[in-house]
Amino acid sequence: MTPTRRTILSLLLALPASGMTSGIAAAQTAPQPIRVLVPELPVLGERGADGEARGLVVEQAQAILDRAGIRATIELLPVVRLYAELARERPSDGLKIYGMVGVPIREPYKAIVPLALTMGVPLVAVARQGVTLAKPDDLRAVGPVAVTATGTQALVPAIQQYGITVQTVPSTLNGLRMLAHGRVNAVMGISSVIDVVARENNLTDQLGDRVQVSTMEAWLSCDPATRDAPETAILRDAAEALYREGRLDAIARQHFQKAATGS
Structure with a gap:
């Protein structure tokens, strides 16, 4: 085999290995999602x-x-x-x-x-119809208040400040249904979320007084x-x-x- 043919063959054999190495390097340096x-x-x-x-x-x-x-x-x-x-x-x-x-x-x-x-984000307490909630201090005597598990995270200071009796619920909708059945006297959370969930589930007429209790x-x-x-x-x-x-x-x-x- 002549030197020229030997050189060409060596280059051809080297190409796949070189391409494979480049592919591995690219995979190793690709940004993580x-x-x-x-x-x-x-x-x-x-x-x-x-x-x-x-x-x-x-x-x-x-x-x-x-x-x-x-x-x-x-x-x-x-x-x-x-x-x-x-x-x-x-x-x-x-x-x-x-x-x-x-x-x-x-x-x-x-x-x-x-x-x-x-x-x-303002956090509010919304009482059921017939329950007076004119100021945050009224929460001391309002009875059980529904709060979601994650809402409790943000509301701990208010809960402690006003000595609120908390009923932990899995969702705002669950809390509003309990409100409608008189099992809690108020719900706490993000005002607009409470309003939207109530409106979408025909529970708006259950909502009464509301006061802002904190900001998240x-x-x-x-x-x-x-x-x-x-x-x-x-x-x-x-x-x-x-x-x-x-x-x-x-x-x-x-x-x-x-x-x-x-x-």
Whole structure:
């Protein structure tokens, strides 16, 4: 075999190995996927008729991703599962998970890392018809109050301050049904969520007096392993900038107004 033919053959034999090596390197350096978790609740995060996620927090999350120039999958999850996913330990080089959660964060979810404030949400107590609730202090004597498990996280200070007797319920709808049957005398939670759930289930006529008892802060957060990821700093900066500019508040106002009018 001549030197020229030998050289050509050697090059041809080397090509597949070289291509395979490049493929392995590309796979090793491919960016890990990013998930952004949003609470599946009326107004905040719902699935439209087309199956797509929509709602106040979905729009806020997308605005943050757009500003950051980061692509991610926005997923709706039941609130308890969302908190559990964010608090779960995972490898630092694995899937990066962010979420929009209410603070303060309490056990068993203390591992969640808050990154940037996205909005403040009024929390109210709504009494059933015939029960007087003119001021927060009336909660001391109002009797059992329905609060969801995740709502309890944000309402602990108010519950302790007013000595509220809490009946933990799995959902706002469950609490409103208990209200309608006289098993609790009030429900506590996000005002617009209570109103929308009541309206969609023909329970609006059961609602009476209401008072604001607290404000819940919502924060862009991440799981512990993602705290120091490069994307985390970028997303934090994007969220902080949008909050300063009033963009996140504008999104919230728009959705809360729609919820209030039923549009």
